[in-house]
Amino acid sequence: MKTLKRIYLGLILLFLYIPIVVLIIQSFNAGESRAKWEGFSLIWYGKLFDDPNIMNALWITVSIAVLAALFSTVLGTLAAIGIHAMRKRPQALMLTLNNIPMTMPDIVTGISLMLLFIFTQVERGYVTMLLAHITFDVPYVILSVMPKLQQMNKNSYEAALDLGATPMYALFHVILPEVMPGVITGAMLAFTLSLDDFTISYFTTSPLVQNLSTLIYSQARKGIKPTMNALSALMFVVLLVLLLLVNKRTDSQEK
Amino acid sequence: MTDFQVPVWGYWVMGAGLAAFLTLVGMYVKKNRGFKRPLFASPYVLWLALFTVIPCLLVAYFSFTDPAGNFTLDNFKNFWDSNYNARKAIDPKELESYLAMGLSLEDLGLARNAINIDTLVFSLWMAFLCTAICLLLGYPAAHIMADREFKLGPTLVILFIVPMWMNFLLRTIAMMSLLEDNGLINNVLEMMGVGRQKLLNNLAAVQLGMVYNFLPFMVFPIYNVLNKMDYKLSEAAMDLGCDKWHTFYKVTLPLSVPGVVSGITMVFMPAVTTFYISRLLGGGKVQLFGDLIEAKFLSTSLNEWNVGSALSLIMMILILASLGLLRKADPEGEGGGIV
Amino acid sequence: MEDKRLITLEDISKAYDGVTVLNHINLYIRQKEFVTLLGPSGCGKTTTLRIIGGFERADSGRVIFDGQDISEIPPYRRRVNTVFQKYALFPHLNVKDNIAFGLKIKKMSAAEIQKKVDYMLDLVNLSGFGKRSVESLSGGQQQRIAIARALVNEPEVLLLDEPLGALDLKLRKEMQLELKSMQQRLGITFLYVTHDQEEALTMSDTIVVMQGGNILQIGTPKSIYDEPSNAFVANFIGESNIFSGTMVRDEMVHFCGADFPCVDSGFGEDKPVDVVIRPEDVLLVGEDVGQVTGVIKSVLFKGVHYEMMIDAGHSIWKVHSTTMQPEGSRVGLSVVPFNIHIMHPMQEENKQPQEEDAQ
Numbered sequence: 001m002k003t004l005k006r007i008y009l010g011l012i013l014l015f016l017y018i019p020i021v022v023l024i025i026q027s028f029n030a031g032e033s034r035a036k037w038e039g040f041s042l043i044w045y046g047k048l049f050d051d052p053n054i055m056n057a058l059w060i061t062v063s064i065a066v067l068a069a070l071f072s073t074v075l076g077t078l079a080a081i082g083i084h085a086m087r088k089r090p091q092a093l094m095l096t097l098n099n100i101p102m103t104m105p106d107i108v109t110g111i112s113l114m115l116l117f118i119f120t121q122v123e124r125g126y127v128t129m130l131l132a133h134i135t136f137d138v139p140y141v142i143l144s145v146m147p148k149l150q151q152m153n154k155n156s157y158e159a160a161l162d163l164g165a166t167p168m169y170a171l172f173h174v175i176l177p178e179v180m181p182g183v184i185t186g187a188m189l190a191f192t193l194s195l196d197d198f199t200i201s202y203f204t205t206s207p208l209v210q211n212l213s214t215l216i217y218s219q220a221r222k223g224i225k226p227t228m229n230a231l232s233a234l235m236f237v238v239l240l241v242l243l244l245l246v247n248k249r250t251d252s253q254e255k
Numbered sequence: 256m257t258d259f260q261v262p263v264w265g266y267w268v269m270g271a272g273l274a275a276f277l278t279l280v281g282m283y284v285k286k287n288r289g290f291k292r293p294l295f296a297s298p299y300v301l302w303l304a305l306f307t308v309i310p311c312l313l314v315a316y317f318s319f320t321d322p323a324g325n326f327t328l329d330n331f332k333n334f335w336d337s338n339y340n341a342r343k344a345i346d347p348k349e350l351e352s353y354l355a356m357g358l359s360l361e362d363l364g365l366a367r368n369a370i371n372i373d374t375l376v377f378s379l380w381m382a383f384l385c386t387a388i389c390l391l392l393g394y395p396a397a398h399i400m401a402d403r404e405f406k407l408g409p410t411l412v413i414l415f416i417v418p419m420w421m422n423f424l425l426r427t428i429a430m431m432s433l434l435e436d437n438g439l440i441n442n443v444l445e446m447m448g449v450g451r452q453k454l455l456n457n458l459a460a461v462q463l464g465m466v467y468n469f470l471p472f473m474v475f476p477i478y479n480v481l482n483k484m485d486y487k488l489s490e491a492a493m494d495l496g497c498d499k500w501h502t503f504y505k506v507t508l509p510l511s512v513p514g515v516v517s518g519i520t521m522v523f524m525p526a527v528t529t530f531y532i533s534r535l536l537g538g539g540k541v542q543l544f545g546d547l548i549e550a551k552f553l554s555t556s557l558n559e560w561n562v563g564s565a566l567s568l569i570m571m572i573l574i575l576a577s578l579g580l581l582r583k584a585d586p587e588g589e590g591g592g593i594v
Numbered sequence: 595m596e597d598k599r600l601i602t603l604e605d606i607s608k609a610y611d612g613v614t615v616l617n618h619i620n621l622y623i624r625q626k627e628f629v630t631l632l633g634p635s636g637c638g639k640t641t642t643l644r645i646i647g648g649f650e651r652a653d654s655g656r657v658i659f660d661g662q663d664i665s666e667i668p669p670y671r672r673r674v675n676t677v678f679q680k681y682a683l684f685p686h687l688n689v690k691d692n693i694a695f696g697l698k699i700k701k702m703s704a705a706e707i708q709k710k711v712d713y714m715l716d717l718v719n720l721s722g723f724g725k726r727s728v729e730s731l732s733g734g735q736q737q738r739i740a741i742a743r744a745l746v747n748e749p750e751v752l753l754l755d756e757p758l759g760a761l762d763l764k765l766r767k768e769m770q771l772e773l774k775s776m777q778q779r780l781g782i783t784f785l786y787v788t789h790d791q792e793e794a795l796t797m798s799d800t801i802v803v804m805q806g807g808n809i810l811q812i813g814t815p816k817s818i819y820d821e822p823s824n825a826f827v828a829n830f831i832g833e834s835n836i837f838s839g840t841m842v843r844d845e846m847v848h849f850c851g852a853d854f855p856c857v858d859s860g861f862g863e864d865k866p867v868d869v870v871i872r873p874e875d876v877l878l879v880g881e882d883v884g885q886v887t888g889v890i891k892s893v894l895f896k897g898v899h900y901e902m903m904i905d906a907g908h909s910i911w912k913v914h915s916t917t918m919q920p921e922g923s924r925v926g927l928s929v930v931p932f933n934i935h936i937m938h939p940m941q942e943e944n945k946q947p948q949e950e951d952a953q
Contacts, residue, residue, distance in 0.1 A: 005399045005402075005405075006399075008395060008396070008399065009396055009399050009400065009411065012392060012396045012470070012474075013411070013414055015467065015470075016414070016415075016418055016467070016470065016471070017414070018433070019426065019429035019430045019432070019433045019467070020426065020429050022429070022432070022433055022439050023428070023429040023432055023433075026432065026439075075298055075299050075302060076299070078295040078296065078298060078299065079295065079296045079298070079299030079300075081292060081295045081296070082292055082293045082294060082295035082296025082297070082299070083293075083296050084292075085291070085292030085293050085295075086293045086296070087611075090293070094296065094300075097303050097307065097308070098303070100307050100311070101307055103574070103578055104571065104574065105524060105525065105527075105528035105570065105574060106528070107528050107530060107545055107548060107549070107567075107570075108314070108528070108567050108570060108571050108574075109310075111314065111548065111552060111563070111564075111567050112310030112311055112313060112314045112567070113306065113310050114552065115310060115313040115314060115317060115560075115564065116305075116306070116309060116310040116313055119265070119313055120265075131306065132306075134302075134306075135302070135306040135307065138299060138302065153678075153680055153681075153682045153683075155678040155679065155680065155682035156682050156684065157292065158647075158649050158669065158676070158678070158682070159676070159678055159682040159683075159684075160684075160695070161648070161649070161668070161669040161670045162647060162648075162649075162669050162670070162674075162675055162676045162744075163670075163675065163695050163696035163699065163743065163744075163747060164670045164671075164696050164699040164700065164747070165670055165695075165699055166670055167291075167292070169699065171295070173695075174684055177684075177686040178684070178685065178686055192420070193420070196420065196421065196422045197422075198422060198423070198424040198531070199530075199531075203552070213422065213424055213425075216424065216425070216428065217424055217531060220428050220431065220535055221534065221535070224428065224431060224432050224435070228428070229432065232425050232428055232429065235422065235425055236421075236425060236429075239420075239421055239422060239425075240417065240421070243417045243420050243421065244413070244417065247413060247416060247417065
């Protein structure tokens with residue numbers, strides 16, 4: 001019975017991971033065809049870095065992820081501190097509003113933002129994509145910082161004021177140092193989610209400004225080329241490492 | 256690409272909104288005679304209003320207007336009949352003359368067409384299937400991992416958590432390359448002498464892709480609930496004379512309901528709204544509700560955007576309703592419902 | 595203690611979401627006085643402290659500090675410092691930096707800060723702990739650091755919010771004495787909040803008994819113990835027998851089926867009153883000479899004395915005595931007139947202590 005259970009669990013995990021593993025292995029295949037293994041090679045990775053479209057998309061993806069993480073961390077940390085100090089009713093309202101972007105399907109979030117940009121006649125591109133990314137990142141930053149605030153002694157901030165600190169001084173010298181682990185986790189999460197996003201980017205940018213996800217999508221609709229394999233494999237590994245790191249952080253913080 | 260104009264009142268509304276916000280902040284400061292911590296949230300309040308609340312209202316606005324900005328319910332009538340707007344747009348006299356020429360509505364492509372509602376029903380069916388399969392596959396997996404004697408459990412759970420966050424597009428592409436005509440599976444089949452099969456661009460491939468993407472969302476909440484459950488409860492049940500099977504369905508199963516409900520919602524919602532899984536694995540032959548909405552917004556015809564908004568609104572209401580249901584079944588969010 | 599009134603609360607009221615927490619409080623605190631706000635949880639004592647500290651704003655009324663209205667002054671500009679319930683030490687700073695927190699804001703020189711921190715550490719008997727992390731300290735040590743962190747700023751008033759609540763009994767007793775002697779040595783006004791009546795009696799110059807947002811009585815520990823102003827105070831401070839009775843005339847009260855001579859007057863004739871008798875004031879006498887008689891229902895050994903519950907027909911008496919009578923025996927009970935405390939019956943609303951938490 002015990003072995004049966006383990007076999008079952010193993011099969012499920014195989015189902016979840018085989019496609020990814022195969023994709024990664026294939027990206028090292030020297031031949032163009034996936035039909036047979038023609039030896040180990042980094043040729044597709046080389047081509048990846050020669051393709052100006054891909055390099056451009058890479059730059060857009062990474063720079064947006066960094067900027068979105070930065071802005072959403074500042075916005076989200078301040079918001080978490082404010083929401084934490086609110087009275088019950090406004091706090092409940094804020095948490096509900098904050099939940100909207102997380103619970104709404106990505107496609108609806110994407111479309112609603114797209115309508116906003118069209119309605120206000122802001123041309124879709126880099127800036128609109130950045131704004132959209134900040135929007136969906138902030139709730140997760142708040143979610144990472146909030147538990148740290150709740151763990152804090154509820155009198156810490158008041159103790160600082162009591163000792164002569166202005167609210168700003170207390171923010172930088174007492175609250176922020178104490179919640180810093182949560183802030184860093186939030187920033188990492190925001191960065192990862194931003195790298196990871198496809199749907200919302202897809203609706204909030206123009207075909208001229210593509211990040212890696214939208215580029216992969218537009219290419220994949222025509223069939224998968226080996227360079228796309230390599231690119232996907234690369235993204236998988238980066239995301240996997242980032243996610244494991246975030247996960248480890250939240251785990252150790254809970255303990 | 257856009258012929259939309261911000262109406263003059265639009266600027267007024269935006270200006271008034273900003274002024275109202277600043278006034279509120281000012282009033283708050285005045286009332287409390289100084290800076291208070293809740294004010295740290297004010298930039299985000301503004302952000303939420305601009306990028307969450309207003310866009311949602313815009314979806315509603317577009318749903319109830321025609322491209323000229325007049326109030327209309329036509330977009331929802333389109334939900335039942337996707338040619339409704341087209342038929343309405345054509346000059347009645349022209350239509351009459353066509354009909355007089357012996358052409359039928361079918362010939363003109365203006366007959367009632369229930370594609371929108373049919374697609375929604377079909378999406379619900381696919382999502383339902385996906386949810387059922389995930390539940391059947393996921394519950395036992397969660398149960399095995401939550402077993403206290405299975406020391407590896409907590410480690411293996413991470414392998415289920417990580418894909419929950421991982422780019423669905425990439426994972427779909429991985430699945431796509433596996434199923435391709437010259438993908439791994441076909442190579443294995445050929446070696447076994449079965450011969451290559453058409454594995455892509457059909458319903459089964461889309462369903463497989465959905466289960467593959469959303470299975471972790473079923474496993475994790477159920478594991479969470481089972482893991483937190485007091486193991487002494489099942490020991491108590493056994494002590495009271497229940498055998499293993501009775502203990503399971505008299506104690507464990509009822510207590511895991513919040514996790515199951517959570518899992519069902521978390522699988523069902525994205526399954527109803529997905530569009531790229533069906534696009535990539537169905538090759539455009541399988542159209543889900545998400546594809547329909549996407550198509551409406553890719554269209555250059557302005558009318559279609561209003562219809563698309565109406566469809567999005569319908570989807571939003573669907574999601575909110577199922578979330579409400581979730582809150583009822585799992586009020587404490589024990590299942591770790593919304594991650 | 596001097597006569598100068600350092601803090602005056604004028605008609606302070608506060609409500610949270612429609613629930614009254616403070617109901618028109620008037621109170622003054624003299625310089626160098628040790629004042630204790632005493633009452634059950636939810637009585638408004640902590641809220642009073644927080645209004646003086648500047649963390650809450652009263653809905654109405656004024657806080658006068660040294661002749662100045664400070665109601666609108668934020669906490670960081672008030673000349674008071676607070677020791678919080680669970681100390682609220684900053685976990686990311688070490689002991690020295692915690693104590694130096696306020697001094698650094700005042701931009702003091704490093705040498706001066708070091709001198710003051712060392713002096714404070716010495717004062718709280720923790721010399722040499724400067725480099726330690728606060729989380730490595732025991733509860734009692736953290737408590738001392740919290741006091742040092744507040745005192746180093748040389749406040750005119752130190753506010754203490756149940757500072758000993760988290761300590762075990764033995765440590766609590768030690769700290770009580772230490773705090774009291776520190777207050778006397780430094781000549782600082784202390785405003786102390788506690789729900790522990792014994793703590794209040796041990797340390798205070800003045801006790802303010804609060805309940806349901808009202809001040810019930812203000813007085814020295816002795817006057818509050820000996821002359822509680824109503825049954826609630828009597829019951830809250832020490833143990834009491836409380837009976838409903840009737841004032842027959844001046845210096846004669848009727849309760850438990852008998853007339854008792856007493857020393858109170860001015861209640862009128864045939865007026866309902868509450869009668870309070872401390873258990874240690876009840877004398878066990880022979881059955882024939884007692885004012886009332888009863889049967890001993892239970893006997894508990896309490897160390898210094900025995901606690902006996904005596905059924906006197908219509909009433910149960912709690913009696914503390916150093917001599918024991920066996921269970922079931924009939925005894926006479928007698929109280930000297932001086933030990934019978936007569937008070938006006940409490941209003942119904944005051945009899946039910948409100949359980950809402952002030953926080």
